[in-house]
Amino acid sequence: MDRPILKFTPRDIALLRPANEAERLAALHDLKILNTAPETQFDAICRTAQVLFGTPIALISLLDEDRQWFKARCGLSDDGTSRDVAFCNHTIQADAVLVVEDARDDARFSANPLVTGKPGIRFYAGAPLILRSGIRVGSLCIIDTEPRRFTTEQADQLRDLAVVVTANLRVHQDRTEHRRVAATLADTDGALRDAQTRYASLADALPQMVWTVSPRDRVTAYRNASFRAYYGEAGEPVERRLSRNHPDDVDRMSRAWEAAVLKRQALELEGRLRRHDGDYRWHRIVMTPLRRGGEVVEWLGTALDIDHIIAAQNELKETGDLLRLAQEAAEAGIWEWDMRTDVVRLSSMSARMHNLPVPNGQDAFEIPLADWKAQVHPDDLPEVWTEVKRAIADRSTYSCEFRIANPAVPAEPRWMQSFGRMLDDGAGEPARCVGLQIDITDRKASEARIAYVASHDDLTGLPNRTVFHATLERLLAELGNGSGQGALLCLDLDRFKSVNDTLGHHAGDGLLRVVADRLRATVGDDDVIARLGGDEFAIILRGPTGLESARTLAQAVITSIGQPIHLGSQVVTIGASVGIAVAPEHGLEVDILHRHADLALYRAKAAGRNSFQVYTEGMDQALENRNKLEFDMHLAHRKEEFQLHYQPVVAMADGQVRGFEALMRWPHPTRGMVSPAEFIPIAEETGLVVPLGAWALEQACSFAASWPIEARIAVNVSAVQFQQPGLEAAVRHALAVSGLAADRLELEITESLMIQDSEAVVACLHRLRSIGVRIALDDFGTGYSSLSYLRRFPFDKIKIDRSFVREIDDPDAQVIVRAVVSIGERLGTAITAEGVETEDQLALVRQTGCTEVQGFLFGKPMPAEQALAFMQEQIPRKAA
The missing domain is CATH 3.20.20.450 (EAL domain)
Incomplete structure (x- = not known):
């Protein structure tokens, strides 16, 4: 039956927009990340999600007003789509992970062109990127072209990775803001330098207002062009002029003026004067008494417009505060190295990073260069100093990462990233190096965790398929040079699916962890155990005895895993089947050796399970025959070639037929009647x-x-x-x-x-x-x-x-x-x-x-x- 097709109109799509869409878009644009170049940390998270969940596609999607844009992508060439087809448009509606196990069966997506056309989305899981409560700017999502199940534990893992993405978005925003603040500070410095030049020129042209006031009636007797242009009137009393002062300045300026007149002393103050158009501007006002015969005959007043200076000072103060806050938010410390005296000057933040006490009231701390070197981890100092010497020789910048001691946790030193620029003394000789450093301990821990997750199975902690492949490849390369022997053991658990299906995935996960622990206890430290997926494990064994060691280990593994396992109140017993392939005898290529071990594993399972088998050449043909029979079975099922034959069941008392048993038969078109003992086990498997x-x-x-x-x-x-x-x-x-x-x-x-x-x-x-x-x-x-x-x-x-x-x-x-x-x-x-x-x-x-x-x-079984x-x-x- 065809699935119903539901089409969403533009109005339907609009309804999907969050109620706080404007606030959400503002937060997204504030990140300054849309249409930026790829960044390593986002690409790494994307690849980690792809490997961790085994999907062909992983995306970091940001949802703009009319489109979704991919900050990072794996398995997809396009850098975005229109918003009306974006699954992410649904993901940002709530904080929970959105899971679509089969998009064809979901009315929201069954008619979506991304489902009906390329890339053919079937499975989707997306975790929203939450900047703060209610503000979801995009998603970290994984996509498959086949339907699949998605567990709660996997959803939690995807949400954890989304938190890492969100943290990196904030770091990106902080860095962008830091650069903006730095640019603003540079512009302010330039403006101030221009202002100084401009003020010098204006001073020569007497730009300030100049006037004289009689001491008796306090009426202006003289006013220059700047005065008339500013007030637009002439001859008004001083009191009236003062009434045009800013209301907040009137009392202060009036008291200062009265005191100056009384004491016949010069007056100098700053205040805001009201211009003829009603605007208030800051001025530097100077009133100087002019004496004749010891008597004050006149007051000379000047008012220099300093409104732009006051504004620049306020802006500079705000910029400085903002820069300081940005440095504190980024945990950035400033330092300076005087190469002439070998003294390092550290800001209070830098000093704290180096576990150095800063005396009260001081914002910097000085130490000899030798003491600074002593703080650096001995293993990192040579590389740091090599980079410093290169920067000195090139008269350029340098950047390096290093560890410093952590008294709180000696076994876990803190990581620092330091940036510096070399400055000369004017004669071309290096004299100083200035820079900043940030604490990247958390970033290093995250990188280590991401690297661990990328190379290890999250459930058991065992190396994953990627590590298995690389390790086996290295071993076979060594063996190819005539160096020793090795073996590959492929392991599959017997009756695991029954435990998982009947007791639940939680019990199944617990069982896998127990198996992993037993494998660690059984396998030697020099050998590698890997979980390949599900209940499949592999052991890479290197030993002088080759096959003999592999046989001994296989039996030990079977015995260990076969012991009862306690899962809460339940006690279960499982088994293990092991297939063994030996190198170099059975192959020196990873795929070939792995295939041969899998063939031996299949033979072990067919032989009754809970046993091991060693690869032999005949297993290839046996598997080929079995696979051919399996293919023919699927074809026979589609063509309805299977038949039922019926055998009578007779009552002992009277010989009457009480019933018939229906028995399945398969008349193969070329092989004739295939025995149920041959095809039923394959059908069950x-x-x-x-x-x-x-x-x-x-x-x-x-x-x-x-x-x-x-x-x-x-x-x-x-x-x-x-x-x-x-x-x-x-x-x-x-x-x-x-x-x-x-x-x-x-x-x-x-x-x-x-x-x-x-x-x-x-x-x-x-x-x-x-x-x-x-x-x-x-x-x-x-x-x-x-x-x-x-x-x-x-x-x-x-x-x-x-x-x-x-x-x-x-x-x-x-x-x-x-x-x-x-x-x-x-x-x-x-x-x-x-x-x-x-x-x-x-x-x-x-x-x-x-x-x-x-x-x-x-009666024999007979057709109907x-x-x-x-x-x-x-x-x-x-x-x-």
Whole structure:
């Protein structure tokens, strides 16, 4: 059925915009990062996400008003998309990680051109980049072209990486702001230098207002052009002029003027004067008494416009404060080295970085150069000093990173990054070096963590596939030069999937950690253990004995992993299968040796698991044959080439047919009839048994519904069908489609199913039995016999394996069969003997008390047409 296509209009897209969109966009633009060049730290995080989650695409996306732009990208050539198709537009709606396991099934994205076209997005997981509460500027996302599951733990890991991205966005913003402040300071310095030149020229031209005031009536007697231009009036009283002072300055300036007149002393002050257009400007005002005969006859006043100077001073102070705050925010310390005296002058921040006490009241600290060198880690000093000498020789800048001692944690020194520029003495000789340094300890720790995450499995702490490949490549290169022997052990856990599916992923993760610890305890320190993914591990072994050492280690690993594992209140037991390939005998190339070890592992699993196998040349052909058979099986399933044959089940009492067992057959077009013993295990291993089993249920029920007799139809159910969801739904569907009564359907399960997870299995069986379906225990007594589950679940039938019937003339075999019959009688369970082929076997089976028989004596498995004829035409065989 085609999926419904939902189209989003521009209005729909607009609705996806956060309520604080304007504030969000302002915060994004303040970062000054849009359309900037690639940066190492962002690219590294992107690559880490790609490797950590195993996706082909990883992006750091920033969402502008109409587009999304990729600050970093892996696996994608485009540098952005329009916003209306961006998954990130949904991610920024909340703080949680957005997970889309299959975009085709999500109404929000099924019609998205990024899903229907290139790159063909199926899986998406994105963590929002949160600058502060409610402000989400983009996302760190991973993309796959195939649907996939995404766990809570993986979501937490993606969110942690997003926090690292956000921190780097803030660092980028701080650096940009630092550069802006530095540029502003440089512009201010230039403006001040220009102002000094301009003021000198203006002073020559007497730009200041000049006037005279009579001491008696205080009326201006003279005013220059600047005065008239400023006030736009002439001849007004001083009091009226003073009333034009800034309201905040009137009292102060009036008191100063009155005191000067009273004392007949010069007055000098600063104040804001109101211009004729109403604007207030700062002036430097000087009032000088002019005397004649000892008497003050006039006051000479000058007012120099210093408004721009006051503004520049305020701006310089604000800029200095901002620069200081930026340095403190970036934890930057300033230093200066006088090469003539070999004295290093450190700012208070730099001194603190070097664990040096700064005396109270001082903002700098001086130490000899030798003392500064003593602070640097001995392993780093040679490289630092080499870089310093290069900068001196080139008369250039230098940059280096080094460690200094950390008294609080001696084993963990702090990391510093230092920048410096060489300055000469005017004669071309180096005299000073000035610079700054920042504490990069946290950055180094983050880089180390990112490098660790990129090379190690996060769950177990073991090296990952990348390290495994590089290590094996180095070893094989050494062995190729005739240096020793080595071996590769590929390890796969037996029954891990059952634990993971039944007890949950948390238990599965705990089990993997226990396995990793046991491998570390078993494998030598010189050897390398790696987790390749899921429950797959590999061991790279280097030793003088080659194959012998590998065999010994493989058995030790199997024994160690086979011990019971406690997972909270549960105790589980798993096994391990190991494949061994030896170098140089089995290959000196990584891919070849790994493939040969995998072939041996496959053979070990096919041989019964919990064992190891060494690669031999014949394994290639065996695997090729097996893969060809698997391919043919999938093709046969699509072409509906599988068939059901039916074998009758007869009542011992009257010889009447009580039912038929449906048995799957595969008539191969070139190989002929393929044995179920050959193709059923492959179907179970690949999961094909699930759709095949659902098909068999529907076919068998539909056929049984057409029978002329009220007989039962028995269908075998694999343990794999119980492990996958949908078995109960498949049973209900088959009954509903066919119209067959539930009590005419009998599901046959094997003993191996009961031991995998009895609680979950028994619960499922009870649900099936509650709708009327009968449950039969097939092949009883082969391998896993345990009478405890006969008590825990009331089976409708127990089928005794044909191996007991074949040996029924053996008194011991008869005793066992009688015991099973006795149990069945007490539990009210029918007992069927399988594989009855002779009259003698029938007679002995009757003596044991079996209620039903099945075997070639009564009929071989036959196609549906023959089975129908068997019911219609054959007179039921009497068992007498």
